[in-house]
Amino acid sequence: MRITATLMLVAMAGLFILSRQYLGIHPSWGYVHAFAEAAMVGGLADWFAVTALFRHPLGVPIPHTAIIPANKDRIADNMAQFLRSNFLIPTVVARRMQNMNIARAAGEFLVQPAKGSQSRIGSGAAELLAGVLESLDPERLGGQVKVGLKAQARKIEISPLLGQMLTTTIADKRHLPLIDALVRWSGLTLEDNEDMVRAMISERANGIIRWTGLDGRLSSSVLDGLYKLLAEVLVDPEHPLRDKIEEGLEQLARDLIHDPQMRAKVERMKNEVLENEAVARWWEGVWERMRAGMIRMARDPDTVLGGQIGSSLAELGEALRDDQRLQTQVNRFARRTAVGVATRYGDQIVQLVSETVRRWDARTLTDRIESAVGRDLQFIRINGTLVGGLVGITIHFIDGLF
Template sequence: MKIKDNKSKYYAKISLGVMGGGFLAIFPFQDSIAGQVLQGGFEAGLVGGLADWFAVTALFRHPLGLPIPHTALLPKNRDRMLKAIINMLENDWLTKESIQNKIKDINISEKAVHELEQRLESPSFHKGGQSLVIHLINEIDPVKLSPILEKELKAYIHGVDIEPALDKMVNEVLKRELDTKALDYVLIETEKWLKKEDTKNKIGTLAKQLLDNTKVDGFMKMAIQSFSQMINAEKLGNMLQPFFLKRIVLLQEPNNSYRKAIIDKIHSEIRNVNERRELIIELGEWKNTIVDEWNPSEQLTTLLEKMKVRLIQQAQDDEWIKQNVITILQKQIQNLKEDSTKMMNIEGWIQNQLSLMVEKYHAKIGQLVKENLEKLDNETLINIIENNVGKDLQWIRVNGAICGFLIGILLTTFKMVV
């Protein structure tokens, strides 16, 4: 811009110089008709060029530094000019309605989604997303986060209703036949225990103590005492161990009637467990007591630290970022584009927010322009105007000199003819 402006000033000076030089150079030839015509042309061109130079210069400053009246128009009318510019911006060019209507013509959400979708494919976006993910992971403080997780976890468990959970547990037990498996486990372990020699001795000893301590009267007392004297603990153990083992083995057979009766009883008790209110209350209190005494903060901290290290390692892998961040974003964007209702709602919200911002801050447009213009001194402001429109103004001087020259020739010719 400065180069163009200097050229236009250069042309204006050349035109004025040509007219002045021509006017002086033609003096020796003024006795001839051509000399008189050219002298008239150069004289008029010089007057026109000087007049336009004065007019153009008077817009911005005093010509030759002389305080001539009605010159330096822009500096003198600076305040009026600024007010006019601000008023024109606020009330003619950038009114609230014009800005709001222009915003409404732009589908901002669609453009934003399209722009984001395009940028998702760029390596720079991938790199930026990777840096952001790693930064966010590094910002996680397991020591501060674990108490919050502990509190939320305990609150969640406290809020869990024991009845639905117990009902699901019952259905799962019956579905997987866990009660039958539990019975079989108890029978197998009992069988193993009964086969031990030590167990046989304990059974015999307990049976002998039972006989000796049984308190009855009459004939029964005499019979028990006689039997007790005839048998010892070892014999009782040898008698009772096979008896118990046989019964345990029989209970393990699927078609055993006693086994079926036991299982039916277990099923009945399990199905009716939700009707036992005292048990439900007790289980709830037991659950809350365990939760209150549970302090998993340290374990949660360790777990979070391990997860943090693992996530950072994964986030440093470009392929992981593409699969777990970029792919998710692409899927969400695609879902958003296919949901016209959601897009309309987002666009409506954006338009509403922008409209409110225009309503709230519109008055600041003029204030902002005023503050920035007031920062400029007169010379800077004049230079800005000259740099933007100075070329055309300088050509006024060139045109003035040329037009004056042509008009001078015409007028001189006319006078000579007349």
């Protein structure tokens, strides 16, 4: 456009010279000559005006030229103040966002499909997750996670939780299979250690019983009695020993919730487990396997994690797109957030704009403004040339009348 405007000015100069040679041949050449002369004046005047905004015409430091570079700092401050006064006012922000359905727009963006089965940003989110996991130091990250979990575990008093769980289990009769398993385990343990039990009974028997050989019969009687008792408990749901076990479990549940000594004892056991080095090494190994597995799954869109990210985002998008109540809540939150940002950080935002423009050198500022305005600047020159020519014809016509 700059070349076009300049060539038009050159064409008017050529037409001016040409028409001057034929002024005496016909009166119409006078109109052509007047048009070309006035067009040159208009084109040169607008060229000077446009150029004077950004630089000195022909490099000559004429007063009141290169206006934008000379007033760069003032322009920066005025631009920032304009933004602050017209855009970053809480009432203006709230009014402009009143009719904006941000939630619906976000939902439509999330559910818009990409080339694969994932949403437009699902694959990007999976790749971002994998990149973050890979970039972090595994040992340091594992240590930080371990320390964080340990700190959170220390804050949680698990004794009341265990007591509530045990109380609920007993109330729902879910402890009965546990009692049956305990009885079976006791019988198997007793069977595997019969020799040790017999030896213990024999050692505690007096010399006469051992001399008469009754210690063996006594051991067998004791073992048979224990086996019979365990069998009866296992087959009889109403056995008194079951009631005793249940009473013991109920008392344990009450102690876990209300007994300070029991709660302190459980806390000490918990802290001892947390401080155990074997537990720490076990957790580090578990975390590293989890990290490697999550990286593999995030890289592969066909795995559960890779597809789940896209599916979750799509489900969120459908909810935002279709649920009117959710849209109202999200839009209200977005509006309040934007108003809060404008209220709290409006001055800092416009200060950032002002300081950024101030840091630009004059040439950078000039080039960016000139590029932003673009073709319209050169249309000013073209229009000036044409309008000037028309004014020249008009003046020539009026002059011919008088």
